[in-house]
Amino acid sequence: DAKTTQPPSMDCAEGRAANLPCNHSTISGNEYVYWYRQIHSQGPQYIIHGLKNNETNEMASLIITEDRKSSTLILPHATLRDTAVYYCIVRFLDNNAGNMLTFGGGTRLMVKP
Amino acid sequence: DVKVTQSSRYLVKRTGEKVFLECVQDMDHENMFWYRQDPGLGLRLIYFSYDVKMKEKGDIPEGYSVSREKKERFSLILESASTNQTSMYLCASSLLQGPHQETQYFGPGTRLLVL
Numbered sequence: 001d002a003k004t005t006q007p008p009s010m011d012c013a014e015g016r017a018a019n020l021p022c023n024h025s026t027i028s029g030n031e032y033v034y035w036y037r038q039i040h041s042q043g044p045q046y047i048i049h050g051l052k053n054n055e056t057n058e059m060a061s062l063i064i065t066e067d068r069k070s071s072t073l074i075l076p077h078a079t080l081r082d083t084a085v086y087y088c089i090v091r092f093l094d095n096n097a098g099n100m101l102t103f104g105g106g107t108r109l110m111v112k113p
Numbered sequence: 114d115v116k117v118t119q120s121s122r123y124l125v126k127r128t129g130e131k132v133f134l135e136c137v138q139d140m141d142h143e144n145m146f147w148y149r150q151d152p153g154l155g156l157r158l159i160y161f162s163y164d165v166k167m168k169e170k171g172d173i174p175e176g177y178s179v180s181r182e183k184k185e186r187f188s189l190i191l192e193s194a195s196t197n198q199t200s201m202y203l204c205a206s207s208l209l210q211g212p213h214q215e216t217q218y219f220g221p222g223t224r225l226l227v228l
Contacts, residue, residue: 034216043117043203043219044156103155 004088009108012082018075020107022088025069032091033064035073036103037084044087044103047073078111085109116140117220119204125226132191134223136204144207145187146217147171147179149200156203162187194227201225 005023012018024033034049048055048062050071055062061074075082087106120135136145144163148156148171158171162181176198180188187206191198201224205217 041222041224043205043222044217046216046218049216103150105155 004090004104006086006088006105006107008105009110011110011112012075012078014080014111014113015077018078018082018109018111020073020075020086020088020109021070022073023070024088024090027068027090033062033068033071034089034091035060035062036087036089037082038087038106039081039084047086078109080111080113083109083111117204117206117218119202119220119223121223122221123224123226125228126191126194127228128195130194130227132194132225132227134189134191134202134204134225136187136189136206136220137185138187138204138206138218139185140206140218141184142206142208142218143184144217145181146205146207147177147187147189148203148205149173150203150222151200159189194225196227199225199227 003026032049032051035047036044037047038044047059048057050062050064052064062071064071073086085106085108087103117138126132146161147159149159150156157173159173159177160168160171160179162168165181165184168179168181178190178192187204201222203222204220207217
């Protein structure tokens with residue numbers, strides 16, 4: 001699986017947009033970009049995933065560059081409850097049952113009042 | 114909403130004890146996973162199962178076993194707990210096939226301390 005690089009930490013003011021970058025320059029054509037987050041003392045939570053096109057759901061937006069070598073997760077109006085570690089993961093989508101996830105260091109997002 | 118529950122949030126056991134960690138999911142998912150999470154090491158897969166009575170080793174199966182007698186339940190067993198098994202244990206489930214196959218839903222975790 002392609003390796004990802006994320007900044008170790010970021011701050012964001014409450015109510016502002018949080019833009020979390022991820023580099024995945026070795027991503028291959030059929031690897032998806034996934035984002036999870038982990039709030040302190042809880043299990044990871046799925047946020048969003050995408051292949052080529054930008055994606056949006058009720059939690060966030062995912063912007064993938066045209067060359068797919070990087071992506072940005074956007075939380076449009078960050079709240080204090082969005083303080084968490086955010087993980088960017090790239091994975092093949094196939095029928096292999098062993099689709100375990102490899103979480104790297106992630107970005108620790110601190111939303112401040 | 115998918116719900117994955119784990120039997121305990123916190124557990125303290127002694128070295129040599131047999132430890133059972135239970136995980137239950139209510140979304141009829143075929144895949145279930147057990148991970149451990151340690152500072153600086155991220156999540157590491159211990160075992161996974163893609164069907165009842167089926168199991169596959171992950172990256173770090175040594176010292177662990179699993180049981181999947183029913184589709185909704187996946188148990189992790191530490192036959193003889195050791196201090197290096199002190200960790201946060203996370204259970205997850207996902208569909209076997211389909212567009213959301215890769216989306217894993219996690220339980221709240223069990224923080225195990227082995228003394």
